[in-house]
Amino acid sequence: MNNFKELSFKTVTYIASLFTIVVLLGIIFSIFLGGTPVFQYVSLTKFLSSPSWHPTHDPPDFGILSLIIGSLLVTAGALVISIPLGLGSAIYISEIASQRVREILKPIIELLAGIPSVVYGLFGMAFLSPFLIRIFKIPTGLNIFSASIILGLMVVPIISSLSEDALSSVPKSLREASLALGANKWETIIRIVVPAAKAGIISSIILGFGRAVGETMVVLMVAGGAAQIPSNIFQPVRPMPATIAAEMGETVIGSPHFYALYGIAIILFVITFISILITEFIVMRKKR
Amino acid sequence: MLFLKNTMKKILYYILSIMVLLTFTCSGKIKKIKIAGSTTVLPIIQAAAEEYVNLHPDTDISVRGGGSSIGILSIINQIIDIGSASRPVNKQEIEMLKNKNRDLIETAIALDAISIIIHPENPVENLTLVQLQKIYSGQIENWLALGGKDQKLVVISRDTPSGSFAVFNEIVLEQKKVRSDALMLASNNAVATNVAVTPGAIGYVGIGYVNEQVKLISISGIKPETESIMNRAYPLTRELFMYTLASTRSLAQEFIDYLLAEQGQQIVEKQGYIRIKPAGLRQ
Amino acid sequence: MTRTRKLQALLGTSLLKLFIALTAIFLILFLYVIFSRGGKMINWEFLTQSPRRYMTEGGIFPAIIGTFWLTVLSIGFALPLGIFTAVFLTSYARPSWLVRIIRVSINTLAGVPSIIYGLFGLTVFVQFFKFDVSLLSGALTLGVLAMPVIINASEEAIRSVPPDFREASLALGATERQTILRVILPTALPNILTGTIISIGRVAGETAPILFTAATFYTRLLPTSVMDEVMALPYHIYALMTEGSHAAKQVPIAYGTAVVLLALVLLVSTVAIIIRYRLRKKKKW
Numbered sequence: 001m002n003n004f005k006e007l008s009f010k011t012v013t014y015i016a017s018l019f020t021i022v023v024l025l026g027i028i029f030s031i032f033l034g035g036t037p038v039f040q041y042v043s044l045t046k047f048l049s050s051p052s053w054h055p056t057h058d059p060p061d062f063g064i065l066s067l068i069i070g071s072l073l074v075t076a077g078a079l080v081i082s083i084p085l086g087l088g089s090a091i092y093i094s095e096i097a098s099q100r101v102r103e104i105l106k107p108i109i110e111l112l113a114g115i116p117s118v119v120y121g122l123f124g125m126a127f128l129s130p131f132l133i134r135i136f137k138i139p140t141g142l143n144i145f146s147a148s149i150i151l152g153l154m155v156v157p158i159i160s161s162l163s164e165d166a167l168s169s170v171p172k173s174l175r176e177a178s179l180a181l182g183a184n185k186w187e188t189i190i191r192i193v194v195p196a197a198k199a200g201i202i203s204s205i206i207l208g209f210g211r212a213v214g215e216t217m218v219v220l221m222v223a224g225g226a227a228q229i230p231s232n233i234f235q236p237v238r239p240m241p242a243t244i245a246a247e248m249g250e251t252v253i254g255s256p257h258f259y260a261l262y263g264i265a266i267i268l269f270v271i272t273f274i275s276i277l278i279t280e281f282i283v284m285r286k287k288r
Numbered sequence: 289m290l291f292l293k294n295t296m297k298k299i300l301y302y303i304l305s306i307m308v309l310l311t312f313t314c315s316g317k318i319k320k321i322k323i324a325g326s327t328t329v330l331p332i333i334q335a336a337a338e339e340y341v342n343l344h345p346d347t348d349i350s351v352r353g354g355g356s357s358i359g360i361l362s363i364i365n366q367i368i369d370i371g372s373a374s375r376p377v378n379k380q381e382i383e384m385l386k387n388k389n390r391d392l393i394e395t396a397i398a399l400d401a402i403s404i405i406i407h408p409e410n411p412v413e414n415l416t417l418v419q420l421q422k423i424y425s426g427q428i429e430n431w432l433a434l435g436g437k438d439q440k441l442v443v444i445s446r447d448t449p450s451g452s453f454a455v456f457n458e459i460v461l462e463q464k465k466v467r468s469d470a471l472m473l474a475s476n477n478a479v480a481t482n483v484a485v486t487p488g489a490i491g492y493v494g495i496g497y498v499n500e501q502v503k504l505i506s507i508s509g510i511k512p513e514t515e516s517i518m519n520r521a522y523p524l525t526r527e528l529f530m531y532t533l534a535s536t537r538s539l540a541q542e543f544i545d546y547l548l549a550e551q552g553q554q555i556v557e558k559q560g561y562i563r564i565k566p567a568g569l570r571q
Numbered sequence: 572m573t574r575t576r577k578l579q580a581l582l583g584t585s586l587l588k589l590f591i592a593l594t595a596i597f598l599i600l601f602l603y604v605i606f607s608r609g610g611k612m613i614n615w616e617f618l619t620q621s622p623r624r625y626m627t628e629g630g631i632f633p634a635i636i637g638t639f640w641l642t643v644l645s646i647g648f649a650l651p652l653g654i655f656t657a658v659f660l661t662s663y664a665r666p667s668w669l670v671r672i673i674r675v676s677i678n679t680l681a682g683v684p685s686i687i688y689g690l691f692g693l694t695v696f697v698q699f700f701k702f703d704v705s706l707l708s709g710a711l712t713l714g715v716l717a718m719p720v721i722i723n724a725s726e727e728a729i730r731s732v733p734p735d736f737r738e739a740s741l742a743l744g745a746t747e748r749q750t751i752l753r754v755i756l757p758t759a760l761p762n763i764l765t766g767t768i769i770s771i772g773r774v775a776g777e778t779a780p781i782l783f784t785a786a787t788f789y790t791r792l793l794p795t796s797v798m799d800e801v802m803a804l805p806y807h808i809y810a811l812m813t814e815g816s817h818a819a820k821q822v823p824i825a826y827g828t829a830v831v832l833l834a835l836v837l838l839v840s841t842v843a844i845i846i847r848y849r850l851r852k853k854k855k856w
Contacts, residue, residue: 002746009748010663016655017673020722023715024676027683030694054465056448056457066468085597088590096584107844112598114769114840116776118805119605119829125478125812126822127604130485139442139488142471153597160594186580207682214684216779217809220474225447228468236471241686245779246474248690250355250449252380253698257449265690269683276682280675318792322800324704331816334789335625341791350790350800352704353814367703475813484818496816559625559816 031269034262038062041256047263053227053238055247055257062260066227068267070144070237071213073230074223077148078155078212083205085152086159090201093160094167095189106164113157121221124150129222138234142224145233150218155208162207166200167193199286203279210275214268216241240268321539324352325359325372326451327475328494329528331559332398333372336547339555349543353475356451363531364390369540371531374400374451374494391534397547399562401495401512402456402524405480405502407487412436414506417523420460423490426467431488443470444479444491452476455526456492492524496560517562528561605829612827621791626811627820631828636793637706637801638832641785642775644710644797645717650767653721654756657763660722661729662751681719685779688716692784707797709785713774720773724766728759761850768843772836778805788814804832 038047042062050063093105128149129141170193178188194201224236225246244261251258323333330353337349354362356373360381363371377385377392385392404420406412412434415423422428424443431439445466446453457463466472473479476497483491484501491502495512498504504511507523516522530547532540546552553563616630623629656673664670692712702708732755740750756763778786786806794801808825815821 006746006748009751013655013659013663016652017659017669019652020656020673020676020680020718023718024679026695027680027687027691030691031687034690034694052465052468054448056453057465058463085590085594088587089594092587092591096587103848107841107848110769110844111837111840114772114776114836116772116778116805116832116836118776118778118808119833120601122808122812122825122829123601123604125481126826129482133485133487139440140471140482140486142482153601156594184576184580186583187576190583210682210684214682214686216684216686216689217805221478221809221812225472225474226469227472230469235469238472241684241779244686244690245782246447246472247449248693248783249353249358250447252357252361255380262690265687269687272682272684273679276679280678318795320799327814330788330814331625337789338623338625338791348790348792350787352787352800353810477815477818478813481812481818481822494816499818501818 028269031262031265035259035266036263038256038259038263041259047260048267051227051229053243055251055260060256060260062256062263064240064243064260064264064267066229067238067240067243067264069229070223070227071219071239071241071268073144073233073237074147074151074219074239075209075212077144077233078151079205079209081148081152082155082159082208082212086156086204086208087163087201089156090160090163090167091189091194094164095185095193106161109157109161109164113161115154117154117215117217118221120150120154121217124218124222136234140224140234140236142222143234143236144223144230147219147223147237147239148233150222151212151215154215154218155212158211159204159208162204163197163201166197166204169200170196199282203282206275206279206282210272213275214241214272216245220245240264244268319347319539321347321349321370321543322352322368323349323370323372324354324362324368325370326356326374326528327353328374328400328452328496329372329398329530331496332528332547332556332561335559336543336552336555339551340543340546347539355449356454357449360392360531363392363533364388366533369532370543373529373531374526375454376527376529377531393532393534395530395532395544395548396527396564397530397544397552398528398556398564399517400526400528401517401522401562402452402492402526403495403498403512404490404492404505404507404524405483405498406490406505407483408501408503409487410436410439410503412505414509416508417460420507421462421464424456424461424466424470425464426469439488442486442489443467444482444486444489445470445472446476446479446492447472447474450474452492452494455524459524495562498560514562518566527564602833605826605833608823609826609828609830612823613830617827618831622789625817626789626815626824627817631802631804631807631824631831633790633793634802634804634807634828635831637786637803638775638805638835640706640794640801641710641713641781641803642771644706645713645774646721646767646771648711648714649717649721653718653767654725654763656718656722657725657729658751658756660726662747662755677719677722680715681723685716685777688712688780689783691715692780697784703798704784704787704800705798706785706794706801709781709801709803710797712780712784713777716777716780717770717774720770721763721767724770725759725763728762728766729755731762732758762847765843765847765850769840772840775839776805776832776836778809781806786810804828804835808832 051066052061052063054061093102128146132141132146174192175188178192219239220242223239225238226236227238230237334351337351356375359371359373362368431437476493479491479493480497483489510516510522512522517525530544556563619632620630696702696708696711736754740754786803787800788810808828811821811825
């Protein structure tokens with residue numbers, strides 16, 4: 001009897017864990033099922049390399065190059081903002097701030113990570129965009145620049161909290177040895193602590209990249225939505241998640257356009273999946 | 289530890305009792321009408337739903353956007369009771385209906401004019417369809433060419449799958465491709481909001497979305513007004529539709545009848561659209 | 572030489588301070604804009620009434636309740652699954668190739684963009700299981716999204732229970748199952764729950780996953796079954812900004828809704844963080 005209970009409990013935990021695999025396979029299966037039929041209408045190379053996205057035109061153009069570039073530019077912009085700010089605050093919190101300040105700042109950053117993206121989107125659309133038009137005298141406030149600022153702001157807490165974890169897990173003896181050898185605090189931080197925490201810092205940046213590239217509401221509300229290859233950062237773009245969110249509701253299920261949107265989801269998934277594998281690889285190599 | 293367990297238990301009790309309370313207060317026999325579809329028709333339906341529910345407390349209406357295609361598709365698949373659309377059903381959808389052996393009933397409930405709006409400080413008052421085509425297909429870059437100030441054009445359009453775009457595409461663009469640097473926004477309100485804050489902007493929205501913060505201009509001298517829309521003189525006039533299935537009508541039909549009656553048509557007007565039935569005329 | 576080194580150190584530290592100050596300024600500006608514009612909307616009526624006069628007056632009560640149910644149901648779905656998975660990973664964890672696959676799955680799920688969760692929910696729950704657009708579809712989609720967060724929080728909590736506890740229990744003759752259920756989980760539970768509560772913020776604030784699975788623009792009454800469409804706070808903000816036709820009156824309501832959503836998320840997380848803080852201080856082992 002007792003044995004049976006043991007076994008059934010163990011089985012339940014097994015099944016629960018297998019469920020994570022099932023869900024992941026379910027996600028992969030559903031986007032590939034929905035996305036692969038698009039390649040009856042357009043070749044994979046054309047899908048990826050043509051910048052012309054006119055899904056409802058007759059005949060339609062399903063080229064997502066401009067959407068991919070839009071996503072990458074906005075994400076790059078976000079990282080340009082969030083890496084110095086996130087990493088800077090992580091180093092400050094972990095190495096310079098007093099115990100007291102640290103205990104206040106750490107939970108605040110954790111709190112900020114939970115701010116809903118739609119609220120950031122509201123801020124970008126109703127406040128930042130008109131503000132930028134006034135300051136820079138640009139034709140539109142919905143562009144790469146403003147989307148990058150908002151996304152960057154969103155990613156700061158992610159990079160900051162994960163990098164901070166990595167920095168504070170660097171053994172104290174390393175710091176003490178460096179200081180004992182006559183290095184000052186700043187040199188210790190830059191030459192010893194940061195390099196020692198390199199793996200964790202890089203994975204935090206990659207995670208931030210994944211978050212930014214997949215974020216939907218902010219780019220839907222703030223990036224402007226023009227499917228073009230931009231010539232400067234004050235031009236609007238149409239990142240991949242925004243395209244899916246904006247057009248999914250308006251397509252007929254089973255139409256080429258519908259498949260094309262799932263096709264975009266495949267590309268988006270592949271990009272995030274690769275970034276996740278890279279972090280896995282870094283963590284694994286570090287463990288060795 | 290003990291203190292913590294107790295507070296957690298307390299919190300749990302509170303949550304549970306709130307849940308039970310809510311479930312009890314809102315149980316009871318309530319008829320539901322589910323409506324989904326065009327974002328252009330949305331304000332009319334939402335307003336009418338409010339009034340209708342006031343008159344019929346035993347009915348609740350859920351109003352969802354999504355877009356014209358979602359509305360028509362959902363009604364074909366019997367997921368909802370009424371589908372709304374800012375365009376008539378297309379060939380593909382008629383095909384689908386045939387396959388499922390279902391009959392769709394189409395009711396036009398209001399008229400809409402796709403209205404061309406610009407920033408309020410822009411002096412331009414009128415454009416022709418040809419000029420509009422040139423603007424949206426990318427042949428004109430500056431307001432100077434249109435009789436305005438020396439200012440770069442910011443072209444704002446609706447997303448290509450939207451019903452508004454479909455009409456605009458047919459009448460203005462005549463199947464030319466929209467310029468690639470046009471801002472493609474997902475909703476009428478997003479277009480209106482952005483035209484209002486962008487000095488060089490031009491955009492188009494359903495007439496219900498025109499507000500004081502943007503400037504409405506005429507096409508070839510005709511402004512979208514009640515008269516020019518009702519006699520279809522304004523070139524970008526269109527009908528807004530509600531679709532129901534012949535098999536599952538009764539409750540949905542009551543709501544549509546309400547919309548077509550005087551009270552419903554007044555709501556249509558109040559939302560800024562144009563009534564489909566002349567005032568004072570009984571059904 | 573020492574002078575340049577000192578100067579470098581000074582410059583470096585000031586740069587760090589500048590970065591953290593910039594972050595703070597950004598965030599304070601952000602919070603200030605949201606709270607100052609939305610704060611004045613908040614009153615009793617706003618919190619307890621349905622929208623009125625074409626969504627230009629009245630409150631957001633149905634959206635609050637919708638978000639409440641979406642959150643409770645999704646956590647109710649994800650929490651047991653998450654805890655069991657964590658138990659597996661900490662106590663059984665065999666065979667090791669399976670554990671590796673499960674870990675990669677969890678990490679991948681944690682990084683999948685929320686819009687893809689939305690498509691998954693649309694394909695699986697709305698279309699395949701025919702739950703339609705409903706509270707149920709939305710809650711399941713959000714639950715799946717919350718799972719990796721809950722698993723990680725639970726695993727961390729279980730790992731922080733000292734191994735002596737397990738060994739003592741096993742030495743006294745308790746079985747593995749009894750040890751887990753009576754010793755390890757009760758000890759780890761407060762930490763699991765605080766971790767979960769923090770994940771509530773993510774669930775309650777997500778828009779993209781419920782876009783095609785649960786959210787509706789307007790319904791006056793509250794949901795009576797899990798098959799109803801519901802209003803939700805994050806979607807309400809998005810809908811007012813994009814689908815409303817009375818911008819002058821609806822943008823302030825959107826700000827007000829944002830304040831409610833922010834306050835809820837921040838409040839719930841703050842409580843969790845405070846509880847965790849006390850817990851750590853009290854920890855006797």
